[in-house]
Amino acid sequence: MFKINENxxxxxxxxxxxxxxxxxxxxxxxxxxxxIIRLGIGDVTQPLAPAVIEAMHKAVDEMGSAETFHGYAxxxxxxxxxxxxxxxxxxxxxxxxxxxxxFVSDGAKSDSAxxxxxxxxxxxxxxxxxxxxxxxxxxxxSGRTGVYNAETETWSDVIYMPCTMENGFVPEFxxxxxxxxxxxxxxxxxxxxxxxxxxxxxxxxxxxxGAVIIYDGAYEAYISxxxxxxxxxxxEGAKTCAIELKSFSKNAGFTGVRLGYTVVPKELKCQDxxxxxxxxxxxxxxxxxxxxxxxxxxxxxxxxEGRAQLQEQVAYYMKNAAVIKTGxxxxxxxxxxxxxxxxxxxxxxxxxxxxxxxxxxxxxxxVVGTPGSGFGPSGEGYFRLTAFGSSENTLAAIERVKxx
Amino acid sequence: MFKINENxxxxxxxxxxxxxxxxxxxxxxxxxxxxIIRLGIGDVTQPLAPAVIEAMHKAVDEMGSAETFHGYAxxxxxxxxxxxxxxxxxxxxxxxxxxxxxFVSDGAKSDSAxxxxxxxxxxxxxxxxxxxxxxxxxxxxSGRTGVYNAETETWSDVIYMPCTMENGFVPEFxxxxxxxxxxxxxxxxxxxxxxxxxxxxxxxxxxxxGAVIIYDGAYEAYISxxxxxxxxxxxEGAKTCAIELKSFSKNAGFTGVRLGYTVVPKELKCQDxxxxxxxxxxxxxxxxxxxxxxxxxxxxxxxxEGRAQLQEQVAYYMKNAAVIKTGxxxxxxxxxxxxxxxxxxxxxxxxxxxxxxxxxxxxxxxVVGTPGSGFGPSGEGYFRLTAFGSSENTLAAIERVKxx
Numbered sequence: 080m081f082k083i084n085e086n087x088x089x090x091x092x093x094x095x096x097x098x099x100x101x102x103x104x105x106x107x108x109x110x111x112x113x114x115i116i117r118l119g120i121g122d123v124t125q126p127l128a129p130a131v132i133e134a135m136h137k138a139v140d141e142m143g144s145a146e147t148f149h150g151y152a153x154x155x156x157x158x159x160x161x162x163x164x165x166x167x168x169x170x171x172x173x174x175x176x177x178x179x180x181x182f183v184s185d186g187a188k189s190d191s192a193x194x195x196x197x198x199x200x201x202x203x204x205x206x207x208x209x210x211x212x213x214x215x216x217x218x219x220x221s222g223r224t225g226v227y228n229a230e231t232e233t234w235s236d237v238i239y240m241p242c243t244m245e246n247g248f249v250p251e252f253x254x255x256x257x258x259x260x261x262x263x264x265x266x267x268x269x270x271x272x273x274x275x276x277x278x279x280x281x282x283x284x285x286x287x288x289g290a291v292i293i294y295d296g297a298y299e300a301y302i303s304x305x306x307x308x309x310x311x312x313x314x315e316g317a318k319t320c321a322i323e324l325k326s327f328s329k330n331a332g333f334t335g336v337r338l339g340y341t342v343v344p345k346e347l348k349c350q351d352x353x354x355x356x357x358x359x360x361x362x363x364x365x366x367x368x369x370x371x372x373x374x375x376x377x378x379x380x381x382x383x384e385g386r387a388q389l390q391e392q393v394a395y396y397m398k399n400a401a402v403i404k405t406g407x408x409x410x411x412x413x414x415x416x417x418x419x420x421x422x423x424x425x426x427x428x429x430x431x432x433x434x435x436x437x438x439x440x441x442x443x444x445x446v447v448g449t450p451g452s453g454f455g456p457s458g459e460g461y462f463r464l465t466a467f468g469s470s471e472n473t474l475a476a477i478e479r480v481k482x483x
Numbered sequence: 484m485f486k487i488n489e490n491x492x493x494x495x496x497x498x499x500x501x502x503x504x505x506x507x508x509x510x511x512x513x514x515x516x517x518x519i520i521r522l523g524i525g526d527v528t529q530p531l532a533p534a535v536i537e538a539m540h541k542a543v544d545e546m547g548s549a550e551t552f553h554g555y556a557x558x559x560x561x562x563x564x565x566x567x568x569x570x571x572x573x574x575x576x577x578x579x580x581x582x583x584x585x586f587v588s589d590g591a592k593s594d595s596a597x598x599x600x601x602x603x604x605x606x607x608x609x610x611x612x613x614x615x616x617x618x619x620x621x622x623x624x625s626g627r628t629g630v631y632n633a634e635t636e637t638w639s640d641v642i643y644m645p646c647t648m649e650n651g652f653v654p655e656f657x658x659x660x661x662x663x664x665x666x667x668x669x670x671x672x673x674x675x676x677x678x679x680x681x682x683x684x685x686x687x688x689x690x691x692x693g694a695v696i697i698y699d700g701a702y703e704a705y706i707s708x709x710x711x712x713x714x715x716x717x718x719e720g721a722k723t724c725a726i727e728l729k730s731f732s733k734n735a736g737f738t739g740v741r742l743g744y745t746v747v748p749k750e751l752k753c754q755d756x757x758x759x760x761x762x763x764x765x766x767x768x769x770x771x772x773x774x775x776x777x778x779x780x781x782x783x784x785x786x787x788e789g790r791a792q793l794q795e796q797v798a799y800y801m802k803n804a805a806v807i808k809t810g811x812x813x814x815x816x817x818x819x820x821x822x823x824x825x826x827x828x829x830x831x832x833x834x835x836x837x838x839x840x841x842x843x844x845x846x847x848x849x850v851v852g853t854p855g856s857g858f859g860p861s862g863e864g865y866f867r868l869t870a871f872g873s874s875e876n877t878l879a880a881i882e883r884v885k886x887x
Contacts (some may be wrong), residue, residue, distance in 0.1 A: 143536040148528065188770070
């Protein structure tokens, strides 16, 4: 008789955003007249930039003619896209990354979940707490996290690095030495980040202890402060210890288009084994490329017009972030984030738990947010709002919250 | 110090098609004047059907306007696509499959590589030999295949079911009982298949021994014979033992568009654990949906116009298959396949090995095919040609082979 992967049975409950979707669906069914505003799941609302739309139409036409049709894409992704990535995301920032160190994918969620596969089962992972749930969940599925403690909502073999008000949301080097360190900076869900100098300390630490950093830079486009790194490769020595994941979802509104990339430098090795070669093998065996049309869309985000249009889009969302932050402050809330990231992280009032505040906000203001506890135990007592709504909805939501 | 997944080190050489690409690139560089015809990798050459192109343009326009913009897709895929799949691929064939048993993905390659994840490490897999390399390679990466024997090119913990001239390419029940049985029917690379009655025997066998069948139906659209099943769910009892993988790559030319789906019936269980729930969890945690535009393209393949256009496309390729088969027969080759699949499987002449014939064909006829041994030890001495070229190239290639 076939056997299942028992690690799946260890996963508590369902994926955070599925639970939220179910709760909202139930509320909507019970209250069909209520106008719900969603500032919960980090989904964008603005349409794709005109330069992207134009590129996609052109690519669709190419697919309709035998002379310009494109079948299977090259394993790593098309050169036109990898070259554009290198030029604009790396060379321009003084980072020495080559086009064949870029692996184009269908998004950073897949990559951040799949990257653990090339590592052994006996690595100890460290995560910021709270953080994007996929890092831990994907390691649970691979049996790397030990035993779950339902009371503390922690895994015995995971090193949690609390990021709270008390330490200014800056993770500290853990007491126990980790093998794999997940850093999402700017951080989802707290919307906070660390300085480039602090990041350099993490790179030095990883090189010193022989750890690999999985660096998720999905929110890089929202960085507004000067002393924050846009890529971990801005730090000296990062190429021997860091893998960087990037997404087009938030900087270009590609949540429904699906495009991302992962950088695995050739210098990153475990003894004499190149992780670059391993990821290439995984990519070639278990994935078949992002669609041609989508890769052309990605290329268009780097054109002169594309970049200008996307800067406007980022500014639009960051104006929402300011509206949320100021509004909540005026209403007496303690708020964080929103400066280098499209997320606002607030302390729940009156010692409510995160899910209590979720229900309170849904029922009383018909506003959907995300419970902080869904991102890790240190997220308890916090709540995430995103700046990805329309400006009208964002303003309306904050007015409702103010009136509570 | 972090540790790698040592299973990757066990993989012999590189992925088959990467090796071929490198050999061809080297030949092209050395012989820039030669006109190479590629009948190797199973990539299509005909443009997307007009109905698909139209649907994609419409979807691109929707993404360009805030009112019709689509962000993250539903976990399982859009209902419009899942409903169309159920209606045309299942209900019309008398199969009782529900829309929420369909999981839309970025292609059958990813699914066929990822599906093993929901199974325990201590399952024994059985594969047809020869077969699509991804089944074995993805299990190697998970440590399920034991030790590699370089001489026999086999894994100690894999059950090989030879499919050769001698048994008419019909796999026999193995002596040792498998837990997971991979069946690709019609088969890649042999282009052969089995009758529905024979498939029913496999379903009965799996239910009897408690095995799960991973059924890859990527070439279903090419079936021309009446007594061949288009879905394993045409067989009684398949819903308690079979997962079906389907692709849009070959029936609709989507190799560069990327769309597939996997069916996990709710009745398929291991004791009381539903595999449907497990795959849903994997899908929700480690994947983020196929692009909206691509799902609309998929829907268009089921429209009246789409179906008519794609029938023509399949007929075009199957005419190539006939040209190859007849031509090779006339030239004295022993050939198989090409009736229910777009692949021609030939016995290499003069006891050449598969790679010797690859080099011979590349050097003497400038035609690229695929060495049978790349698909498994019983593929040695065979060679695959695909019908996915243009009819001009296919004719030209066969003329060259005839002249050898």
